Amino acid sequence: MIGAEGVGWRVGGAQILDDVSLDVAPGELVGIIGPNGAGKSSLVNILSGVTRPSTGRVTLDGEDVSRASATRRSRMGLARSFQTSALFDGLTAGENVRLAVQGSGASPITAFRRAGTVGRDRIEDLLERVTMPGSADVLAGDLSHGGRRKLELAMALASEPRALLLDEPMAGVSAEDVDGLTGIIGAVRDSGVAVAMVEHHMHVVLGLADRVAVLHHGSMLAVGTPDEVTSDDRVQQAYLGEAL
Numbered sequence: 001m002i003g004a005e006g007v008g009w010r011v012g013g014a015q016i017l018d019d020v021s022l023d024v025a026p027g028e029l030v031g032i033i034g035p036n037g038a039g040k041s042s043l044v045n046i047l048s049g050v051t052r053p054s055t056g057r058v059t060l061d062g063e064d065v066s067r068a069s070a071t072r073r074s075r076m077g078l079a080r081s082f083q084t085s086a087l088f089d090g091l092t093a094g095e096n097v098r099l100a101v102q103g104s105g106a107s108p109i110t111a112f113r114r115a116g117t118v119g120r121d122r123i124e125d126l127l128e129r130v131t132m133p134g135s136a137d138v139l140a141g142d143l144s145h146g147g148r149r150k151l152e153l154a155m156a157l158a159s160e161p162r163a164l165l166l167d168e169p170m171a172g173v174s175a176e177d178v179d180g181l182t183g184i185i186g187a188v189r190d191s192g193v194a195v196a197m198v199e200h201h202m203h204v205v206l207g208l209a210d211r212v213a214v215l216h217h218g219s220m221l222a223v224g225t226p227d228e229v230t231s232d233d234r235v236q237q238a239y240l241g242e243a244l
């Protein structure tokens with residue numbers, strides 16, 4: 001569903017990604033890990049269409065989308081969350097979700113025209129999927145960090161994506177919320193969505209992912225099941241001094 005073939009990205013004279021290949025099938029969750037600065041976010045940006053690869057190609061459902069805009073990819077069934085929060089704090093959780101539904105795969109004009117067409121049921125349904133029933137009227141700015149992360153997931157799910165890119169969906173949340181988010185993301189995968197997830201919580205990645213891809217200095221060091229990857233000598237070297 002999501003594919004990268006020999007992807008390279010060069011910017012300002014630096015080779016950030018080099019010959020990176022990855023594929024994620026429907027109903028599969030691939031965790032993308034690697035030390036700081038390994039190129040994980042850069043890869044997610046290339047997969048989502050925020051940046052164009054210098055070499056190689058990106059595919060979505062088998063179609064070459066290397067030059068396709070993020071909006072076009074969204075229309076083809078791809079959604080993403082960002083490392084930093086993308087919420088409107090002055091709006092309620094429900095209003096944030098409403099905007100996400102209105103804007104999914106749409107130009108600003110189309111999104112504007114859709115105003116008022118998104119039913120309360122649809123909003124409640126999305127909030128329920130991220131275990132936030134009844135919170136439509138809570139101000140986003142008043143939510144806990146974990147609540148904000150869940151709301152961001154609801155917004156990413158607003159387009160009913162077939163492929164989902166998550167960039168550190170659990171960054172900075174409490175242990176309790178990590179468990180909650182793990183359950184939500186696992187359920188999304190189990191519903192048949194292809195999920196690629198960058199995450200620093202190693203125990204989460206190793207427990208949740210079907211396969212793990214390890215980036216190191218912009219290259220793909222290893223791809224395999226959690227067991228294969230953790231017992232790989234090169235991976236252990238890359239993480240020297242850190243618990244795997």
Ligand SMILES: Nc1ncnc2c1ncn2[C@@H]1O[C@H](COP(=O)(O)OP(=O)(O)OP(=O)(O)O)[C@@H](O)[C@H]1O
Nearest residue numbers: 011012014016034035036037038039040041042043
């Ligand atoms: N637009 C850019 N211009 C120049 N260098 C960049 C750009 N974007 C990223 N980099 C560099 O590319 C490298 C990889 O960055 P990236 O954010 O993809 O790594 P990461 O694995 O996601 O790191 P972290 O775990 O810290 O979030 C870093 O050295 C970063 O400074």
